[in-house]
Amino acid sequence: MNQPVYIVGAGPGDPDLITVKGHNLLAQADVVVYANSLIPDIMLKVCRSDAEIIPTASKTLDQIVEILIERSHSQKLVVRLHDGDPSLYGAIHEQIIALAAADIPVEIIPGVSAFQLAAARLQVELTIPELVQTIILTRISGRTHVPKSEDLASLAAHQASLCLYLSARHVVEAQAKLLEYYPSDTPVAICFRLGWQDEKILTVPLSQMAEVTKSENLTRTTLYLISPALRNRLNLNSERSQLYNTSHNHLFRPFI
Numbered sequence: 001m002n003q004p005v006y007i008v009g010a011g012p013g014d015p016d017l018i019t020v021k022g023h024n025l026l027a028q029a030d031v032v033v034y035a036n037s038l039i040p041d042i043m044l045k046v047c048r049s050d051a052e053i054i055p056t057a058s059k060t061l062d063q064i065v066e067i068l069i070e071r072s073h074s075q076k077l078v079v080r081l082h083d084g085d086p087s088l089y090g091a092i093h094e095q096i097i098a099l100a101a102a103d104i105p106v107e108i109i110p111g112v113s114a115f116q117l118a119a120a121r122l123q124v125e126l127t128i129p130e131l132v133q134t135i136i137l138t139r140i141s142g143r144t145h146v147p148k149s150e151d152l153a154s155l156a157a158h159q160a161s162l163c164l165y166l167s168a169r170h171v172v173e174a175q176a177k178l179l180e181y182y183p184s185d186t187p188v189a190i191c192f193r194l195g196w197q198d199e200k201i202l203t204v205p206l207s208q209m210a211e212v213t214k215s216e217n218l219t220r221t222t223l224y225l226i227s228p229a230l231r232n233r234l235n236l237n238s239e240r241s242q243l244y245n246t247s248h249n250h251l252f253r254p255f256i
């Protein structure tokens with residue numbers, strides 16, 4: 001029986017934002033294969049001093065998979081550490097398939113995605129009743145092609161809380177597509193390296209999204225949060241959830 005490979009979500013960069021299970025696996029691992037371009041080294045401070053630490057920024061997927069398979073065959077406890085949550089833009093699909101073909105079981109430990117830390121930092125609910133009830137996680141087409149049916153302009157038509165990953169290099173095009181449906185004064189939080197030492201969050205009107213991104217030179221590790229909910233930050237007169245309304249009874253509070 002081959003040793004499982006643990007695909008662990010590291011969270012956005014703050015070492016306190018990994019799950020307990022992910023932390024424990026990282027602390028026990030014989031081998032940690034990690035995406036060093038997106039995960040700060042501080043995340044590895046819990047690793048054993050004799051653990052084999054393998055950065056992957058300069059490796060191909062085939063090389064990474066080969067390492068995972070070889071170390072698993074050697075009965076090592078292998079952690080494949082991905083930034084944020086592995087299910088989002090983590091290219092884990094290809095790794096899972098290759099590991100399954102090699103008869104190696106996989107366990108995935110979820111992580112906090114960048115959009116969740118963005119909402120926490122901004123102290124905002126992305127699903128304010130009557131205002132917005134849908135969150136879209138997407139990216140613009142780049143080297144990775146986005147299916148036509150998910151074109152950014154068509155998603156913008158929903159005017160939902162939209163979390164835009166992997167798009168800073170194409171921000172002019174992204175802004176133009178968003179402006180087809182969102183009002184130009186819709187707030188956009190430009191979130192650079194959330195959870196890292198040099199984290200920066202700038203909230204601007206949609207019409208300035210590209211200009212500010214460029215003037216701040218934000219090309220990598222930037223998430224955009226476009227949402228009508230950002231207008232309501234600290235507005236105490238804004239819509240209240242029916243869940244806490246005294247006239248709204250439910251299973252756990254039937255008789256108010």
Ligand SMILES: C[S@@+](CC[C@H](N)C(=O)[O-])C[C@H]1O[C@@H](n2cnc3c(N)ncnc32)[C@H](O)[C@@H]1O
Nearest residue numbers: 012084085089113114165166193194221222223
């Ligand atoms: C390859 S994707 C991985 C996303 C990751 N799996 C997640 O759940 O957050 C990398 C992109 O995610 C976003 N991202 C990841 N970590 C971030 C962070 N700490 N701050 C801001 N954006 C981040 C950026 O859009 C970046 O270009």
